[in-house]
Amino acid sequence: MANTAKENKKSKDSKSEKESNESKDYKLVKASKMPKAVVAYSNDLNQISLGTLNEQEQNLLFSLLVRLKDKGHAPVVFSNTDLSNMVVKNYTTKELTKLVLSLKDHFFKLDFTQIIPQKDGGKVLKTINLFKTMEIKLDSAEEIENLTLEVNEQFEYILSKLKSNFTKFELANFLVLKGKYSKTLFRLLTQYKNMGKAYNKPVNSISFDWKMFKDLMGIPKSSIYTTARIEKQILLPAIGEISWTQIDMLTNYNGVEFPYFINLQYKKIKKDPTKKTSPVVEIEFTWDRNDLLLAKLDPDAERRKQLSDEFEKVKELGKEFIDLWRLKHRNELLSLKMENLLNDETPKEDVPSDVAEAEVVAVEDTTSPF
Numbered sequence: 619m620a621n622t623a624k625e626n627k628k629s630k631d632s633k634s635e636k637e638s639n640e641s642k643d644y645k646l647v648k649a650s651k652m653p654k655a656v657v658a659y660s661n662d663l664n665q666i667s668l669g670t671l672n673e674q675e676q677n678l679l680f681s682l683l684v685r686l687k688d689k690g691h692a693p694v695v696f697s698n699t700d701l702s703n704m705v706v707k708n709y710t711t712k713e714l715t716k717l718v719l720s721l722k723d724h725f726f727k728l729d730f731t732q733i734i735p736q737k738d739g740g741k742v743l744k745t746i747n748l749f750k751t752m753e754i755k756l757d758s759a760e761e762i763e764n765l766t767l768e769v770n771e772q773f774e775y776i777l778s779k780l781k782s783n784f785t786k787f788e789l790a791n792f793l794v795l796k797g798k799y800s801k802t803l804f805r806l807l808t809q810y811k812n813m814g815k816a817y818n819k820p821v822n823s824i825s826f827d828w829k830m831f832k833d834l835m836g837i838p839k840s841s842i843y844t845t846a847r848i849e850k851q852i853l854l855p856a857i858g859e860i861s862w863t864q865i866d867m868l869t870n871y872n873g874v875e876f877p878y879f880i881n882l883q884y885k886k887i888k889k890d891p892t893k894k895t896s897p898v899v900e901i902e903f904t905w906d907r908n909d910l911l912l913a914k915l916d917p918d919a920e921r922r923k924q925l926s927d928e929f930e931k932v933k934e935l936g937k938e939f940i941d942l943w944r945l946k947h948r949n950e951l952l953s954l955k956m957e958n959l960l961n962d963e964t965p966k967e968d969v970p971s972d973v974a975e976a977e978v979v980a981v982e983d984t985t986s987p988f
Contacts, residue, residue, distance in 0.1 A: 655684045655789040660776045663748075664785060664809050666728060669802040669836020675721045676801050677706055677793050682767065684789055688778050691771040693751065698762050706793050715762040722752050730773075748773050785809045791877040799852045800859035802835050807860070807879060807903060814907045825887070825902040845886070845898055857882050867911060880906040922954055929959050 657680050671679065681704035686694060696704075701714055709717065726747055734742040751768035769777060787808050795801050807824065814822040826834070837843055837852060861882030887900035912919040925947065932943045944951075944960055951959055 655681075656786060657684055657789050657792065658687060658777075658780055658784055658786040659683060660780065661783050661785055661809050663776055664806055664834070666730060667833050667836055668728065668805075669798060669834060670728065671721070671724055671798065671836070673796070673798045673801065674705065674707070674717055675724060676798055678704060678717060678721055679725070680789060680792060681705070683777060686767060686769060686777050689769070690778055691750065691769045691774050693766050693768040696765045696767070698764065701762070701765060711761045715756070715760070718754060718762055718765055722754060725749070726752070746770055746772055748776060788877065795859050797855065797859065799835060799837075800856040803856045804860045804878075806834060807882075807905075811879070812907075812909070815909055820907065820910070821904050822907055823902060823904045825900050828886075828898045828901055831901050853884065857884065861905070864906070864911060867915075876908050876912075880908060880911060918954055922956060925951065925954070925956060925959070 668676065668679070678701070682696070685696070685700075698711060698714060701718065702709065705714065705717070726749075728747075729745070730747050731743050731745045734744055736742060748770060749767055750770040751766060753766040755763045755766070757763050785805065785808055787804075792801060792804065795804055806826075810822060810824040812822070813824065814820065832839075832843075832848070835852070837848060860878050862876070862878050862880060864880060867876050867880055882903065882905040885902045885904075886898045887902060888896040889899045890896040909920070929943065932939050948960065951957065
């Protein structure tokens with residue numbers, strides 16, 4: 619009987635591992651078939667609790683943010699066809715209308731409070747939404763015709779002229795994640811994805827105040843959400859979605875930076891570590907540095923990234939400079955199998971042409987108006 623139980627457990631574990639691997643493969647394949655749009659925004663947006671938005675609302679919001687990038691605060695109109703192309707599922711117009719209305723209701727309930735210190739030691743709490751206008755036009759059947767968004771002028775910097783202190787990732791890698799908590803944790807950690815490299819540490823790590831972390835994740839404040847329940851129902855499933863092992867990386871490596879987190883782990887930090895019942899005050903996340911693993915897998919990865927970054931800057935100077943740059947690096951680009959940089963590409967309208975993997979520009983200044 620004992621042997622049968624062991625065999626059943628082994629069979630169940632094997633099945634679970636197989637399903638997990640198939641899920642990872644599916645995620646990569648599905649992401650590779652999506653438009654290579656890139657989400658980029660100021661890190662200040664990560665200080666706002668978006669975790670209260672459900673999975674599909676987050677998908678739509680960040681698809682919209684891609685298309686609002688560098689549009690300033692001028693009104694931008696999206697037709698129902700535009701909106702249909704942004705969502706992952708095949709929605710009817712009625713379902714799409716319901717989703718947009720739900721996003722509007724929930725988004726305007728989010729806390730966009732700025733804390734402004736005063737010279738006398740006091741402070742001013744100022745609440746302004748990211749969007750100055752969110753106008754939804756419905757037809758006679760109460761179905762959506764278009765959506766007009768206007769970014770608030772005071773928050774224009776969130777999406778425009780980003781040079782430092784911003785988070786960046788491929789939209790496709792965000793859309794395929796299941797569950798609102800997985801998406802939120804992915805965003806929060808992506809801000810610090812390369813911090814280990816920035817500070818010459820062997821691993822990446824970041825700590826959050828426990829209460830703040832729960833707020834940012836959108837975890838309900840109900841007393842039934844104990845630490846144990848949060849771990850079992852929220853943290854572990856989310857980490858399972860966005861954390862892969864070195865074996866996964868070796869299996870799926872395709873010549874670019876890995877989109878998710880290698881060997882992601884967390885540790886609860888208690889107020890008094892010597893007491894079992896002491897409350898949790900911080901949570902620390904650690905994961906392996908992608909660049910160190912990539913250096914072992916592909917010694918030319920860093921050079922390819924340098925050339926890609928350099929090419930993006932040269933593109934801004936005009937065709938004459940692009941041609942000179944291509945002539946100078948032609949042989950190297952061919953040897954590194956980067957022929958795509960030798961060909962002219964016509965990017966689709968409103969879809970960013972750069973396809974860099976998730977990364978963050980780290981700066982010492984960590985102040986935030988939120």
